[in-house]
Amino acid sequence: MPPREQAQGPVLRLDGITKRFGRLVANDAISLSLHGGEVIALLGENGAGKTTLMNILFGHYTADSGSVELFGQALPQGNPRAALAAGVGMVHQHFTLADNLSVLDNLVLGTQPLWGARLDMAGARAKLARLAQDFGLAVDPDARVGTLSVGERQRVEILKALYRDARILILDEPTAVLTPQQADALFAALRKMVAQGLSIIFISHKLHEVMAIASRVVVLRHGKLMGEVAVTDTDPRALAEMMVGDSISPPEVRAMTPGPALLELRAVSTPDRGNVRGLHRVDLSLRAGTITGLAGVSGNGQAGLADLIAGTERPSGGEIRLHGTVHAHWSVTKALRAGIARIPEDRHKTGTIADFTLTENAILERYRDAPFARRGWMDWRAARAFAESVIRSYDVRCPGPETRIRLLSGGNMQKLILGRVMETGPQIILANQPVRGLDIGAITFVQGQLLAARDRGAAVLLISEDLDEIQTLSDVIHVISEGRLSPPFARGSMSAGDLGRWMVGEGYARENMAGGQDAA
Amino acid sequence: MGEVLEIFLSASFWAAVIRIASPLIFATMGELICERAGVLNLGIEGIMVVGAFAGWMTVYSGGGLWTGVVVAMLAGMLFGLLHGTLTVPFGLSQHVVGLGITLLATASAYFAYRLALPRVTAPPRIEPFQPLPIPILSDIPLIGPALFSQTPLTYLAFGLVGVVSFVLFRTPLGLALRAAGENPAAVAAQGLSVTGLRMGAVIVGSGLMAVGGAFLTMSAFNSFFFEMVNGRGWICIALVVFGAWMPGKALLGAVLFAMFDALQIRLQQTAIGADIPYQIFLMMPFVLSILALVIMSRRASVPAALMVPFNKGER
Numbered sequence: 150m151p152p153r154e155q156a157q158g159p160v161l162r163l164d165g166i167t168k169r170f171g172r173l174v175a176n177d178a179i180s181l182s183l184h185g186g187e188v189i190a191l192l193g194e195n196g197a198g199k200t201t202l203m204n205i206l207f208g209h210y211t212a213d214s215g216s217v218e219l220f221g222q223a224l225p226q227g228n229p230r231a232a233l234a235a236g237v238g239m240v241h242q243h244f245t246l247a248d249n250l251s252v253l254d255n256l257v258l259g260t261q262p263l264w265g266a267r268l269d270m271a272g273a274r275a276k277l278a279r280l281a282q283d284f285g286l287a288v289d290p291d292a293r294v295g296t297l298s299v300g301e302r303q304r305v306e307i308l309k310a311l312y313r314d315a316r317i318l319i320l321d322e323p324t325a326v327l328t329p330q331q332a333d334a335l336f337a338a339l340r341k342m343v344a345q346g347l348s349i350i351f352i353s354h355k356l357h358e359v360m361a362i363a364s365r366v367v368v369l370r371h372g373k374l375m376g377e378v379a380v381t382d383t384d385p386r387a388l389a390e391m392m393v394g395d396s397i398s399p400p401e402v403r404a405m406t407p408g409p410a411l412l413e414l415r416a417v418s419t420p421d422r423g424n425v426r427g428l429h430r431v432d433l434s435l436r437a438g439t440i441t442g443l444a445g446v447s448g449n450g451q452a453g454l455a456d457l458i459a460g461t462e463r464p465s466g467g468e469i470r471l472h473g474t475v476h477a478h479w480s481v482t483k484a485l486r487a488g489i490a491r492i493p494e495d496r497h498k499t500g501t502i503a504d505f506t507l508t509e510n511a512i513l514e515r516y517r518d519a520p521f522a523r524r525g526w527m528d529w530r531a532a533r534a535f536a537e538s539v540i541r542s543y544d545v546r547c548p549g550p551e552t553r554i555r556l557l558s559g560g561n562m563q564k565l566i567l568g569r570v571m572e573t574g575p576q577i578i579l580a581n582q583p584v585r586g587l588d589i590g591a592i593t594f595v596q597g598q599l600l601a602a603r604d605r606g607a608a609v610l611l612i613s614e615d616l617d618e619i620q621t622l623s624d625v626i627h628v629i630s631e632g633r634l635s636p637p638f639a640r641g642s643m644s645a646g647d648l649g650r651w652m653v654g655e656g657y658a659r660e661n662m663a664g665g666q667d668a669a
Numbered sequence: 670m671g672e673v674l675e676i677f678l679s680a681s682f683w684a685a686v687i688r689i690a691s692p693l694i695f696a697t698m699g700e701l702i703c704e705r706a707g708v709l710n711l712g713i714e715g716i717m718v719v720g721a722f723a724g725w726m727t728v729y730s731g732g733g734l735w736t737g738v739v740v741a742m743l744a745g746m747l748f749g750l751l752h753g754t755l756t757v758p759f760g761l762s763q764h765v766v767g768l769g770i771t772l773l774a775t776a777s778a779y780f781a782y783r784l785a786l787p788r789v790t791a792p793p794r795i796e797p798f799q800p801l802p803i804p805i806l807s808d809i810p811l812i813g814p815a816l817f818s819q820t821p822l823t824y825l826a827f828g829l830v831g832v833v834s835f836v837l838f839r840t841p842l843g844l845a846l847r848a849a850g851e852n853p854a855a856v857a858a859q860g861l862s863v864t865g866l867r868m869g870a871v872i873v874g875s876g877l878m879a880v881g882g883a884f885l886t887m888s889a890f891n892s893f894f895f896e897m898v899n900g901r902g903w904i905c906i907a908l909v910v911f912g913a914w915m916p917g918k919a920l921l922g923a924v925l926f927a928m929f930d931a932l933q934i935r936l937q938q939t940a941i942g943a944d945i946p947y948q949i950f951l952m953m954p955f956v957l958s959i960l961a962l963v964i965m966s967r968r969a970s971v972p973a974a975l976m977v978p979f980n981k982g983e984r
Binding site: 230249 | 840841845860
């Protein structure tokens with residue numbers, strides 16, 4: 150059992166932690182303390198040093214100087230089991246669960262002596278039931294983890310830490326993968342934990358979440374501690390400025406008169422494909438000079454719609470009109486030739502090839518065309534020049550165009566993808582979760598680029614799970630639910646609550662009734 | 670048809686089935702352990718040759734039979750150590766290393782055989798394990814002679830399936846092993862050593878493969894000759910898939926394959942055998958195994974991290 154926290158004194162104290170990687174100072178004399186029953190937020194952009202700091206706490210790295218104290222006792226450095234044993238649990242952003250094992254198996258892993266004669270599953274089951282009860286984290290102990298939803302998997306990951314009697318819980322970007330509803334459920338569980346005396350470090354760069362859950366905020370920038378404030382003494386805007394070191398202004402949206410429809414879907418349906426839900430008689434019109442936002446809980450047909458517009462899926466009914474002409478045999482090649490620019494949802498899996506260089510990735514969609522290919526031969530000089538221009542104009546931070554893209558941060562990867570499609574001056578842009586997982590600087594940049602494209606007359610389809618983002622950027626909003634699309638709503642005509650009702654499918658009942666009357 | 674029925678009703682047929690299955694069971698369990706931990710061990714064919722030679726050579730030079738089994742196992746573990754070192758901490762291609770180990774191990778065994786016995790043409794024989802009838806049980810008609818009048822190594826093979834099954838699914842070590850084959854990051858996050866688990870699995874698994882090989886020289890053919898393993902290792906790789914990485918099902922697969930094999934030998938001697946080229950019969954167990962594999966492994970779930978090297982710190 151971990152020692153109980155004393156009535157006074159912090160449960161965790163980091164004192165003057167410094168860590169250098171070559172010339173880069175990842176952590177520069179960082180000190181912070183955490184008390185029992187307290188939630189502190191660790192706020193900072195990608196690369197600010199949050200992960201390094203946590204890795205030092207967990208013994209994956211050894212600090213160059215400084216010390217860690219847990220429950221009043223010095224923590225030996227460089228020993229991965231020490232922090233775990235002392236009662237610190239980490240919920241990683243990328244879950245460390247084995248999909249083919251049951252929930253219970255995942256929980257028990259590593260908690261019983263490796264050379265023990267027999268697993269005590271009955272005891273584990275009882276303990277899990279108690280934890281689930283205490284914290285409102287219900288989950289089926291015998292379910293295979295692979296069959297669970299993302300929200301449930303995160304619950305398992307949290308239970309795993311609690312199962313090990315963690316008294317301090319560290320959550321790394323816990324809401325990055327959650328829908329707003331799941332995030333609310335998570336916060337409710339976290340509050341229960343705090344009420345029972347647990348302490349939480351909440352790593353995030355989402356400001357409103359930080360404001361909602363934490364009592365104190367610790368801001369890191371470029372490896373330095375920028376400050377520590379109580380949430381009652383600050384507001385999101387001030388935090389953002391501390392984090393970025395610059396004043397942040399929300400994107401400015403100029404009024405535009407919508408142009409003609411560039412891409413139209415009329416009663417288009419697509420088949421269900423495994424986890425990808427198909428579309429059901431979707432009507433959609435993407436007009437020039439307009440950002441069309443697609444709101445909805447993930448898994449409701451967003452992927453199907455994105456696949457359709459990108460050309461990787463064909464309609465099973467209905468018609469697609471491009472610039473007014475119907476396209477019967479829809480394909481990826483047609484979509485590319487028609488100048489549909491795609492910012493894919495998963496930049497690692499479908500957006501880039503990890504072990505290709507920036508140059509190669511920059512021309513992935515156009516490698517067969519001039520100037521990159523001439524009479525069947527690649528012109529690498531032209532490709533490299535193109536990559537260099539993208540790197541320059543879109544501020545892609547990298548050692549050079551010959552770097553493998555794997556080594557770039559998500560934000561810089563996304564900037565390259567953005568540059569790759571924007572440089573062609575596309576008329577139709579499919580932006581699927583374009584800012585997911587990016588830091589504020591990168592988000593501002595990407596959103597600014599989408600707005601600039603709209604202002605020069607492009608039609609943008611913005612798919613996002615972030616309602617704030619949809620409502621800020623979109624001229625027209627559709628809600629997608631179970632493969633069906635709501636009618637278009639003009640900017641400002643719907644509140645978040647109104648949209649939420651359409652997300653859970655409540656709007657359609659009335660629609661159908663009206664439709665039925667029309668038919669009669 | 671009557672002849673075929675007669676085959677199935679003879680105790681000697683079933684005794685042969687169990688005998689043929691035994692080495693496959695050892696090696697299949699060895700491969701299964703490796704794969705459950707996330708390492709495909711294609712060294713199996715060569716490690717079986719090494720086991721066959723090491724066990725036989727020990728007995729031929731005057732060692733006891735059980736000493737031979739232990740020496741075979743140690744020899745197998747040595748090649749397992751080499752395989753594990755190259756594939757786990759170094760993270761090299763498991764295909765290439767495995768095939769390399771097979772070539773190296775096979776050649777080493779043949780070379781050692783030639784060095785030890787330079788002037789021998791007819792393979793010398795050893796006194797093998799003798800059948801050990803189990804009292805009372807071996808008196809049961811049909812089942813008795815088939816199941817309970819086998820050599821001790823066969824009993825060991827069948828017992829091993831239970832042990833492997835228990836360890837994998839009922840002990841903390843087994844859970845950690847399976848997790849290393851499913852998501853090594855999950856294992857590392859609990860402060861356990863993925864490298865240690867995988868190395869251990871490959872070494873122990875290779876030891877079992879070598880015992881499978883030793884069975885051939887010490888409990889079946891009584892001598893060592895070239896090409897004697899004859900693709901049994903590759904069959905075991907298929908049996909692991911056939912068994913969907915479950916020890917019990919893999920045992921079933923081994924017995925099924927052995928049945929086809931025993932059947933084809935006997936069919937060659939019947940009236941049907943007179944009209945059909947014997948190669949067709951030789952082919953039969955393999956063809957039937959492929960068919961069974963296609964049918965059985967449709968829903969099998971491969972360990973998710975099989976053949977995925979684990980490097981700490983890489984996402």
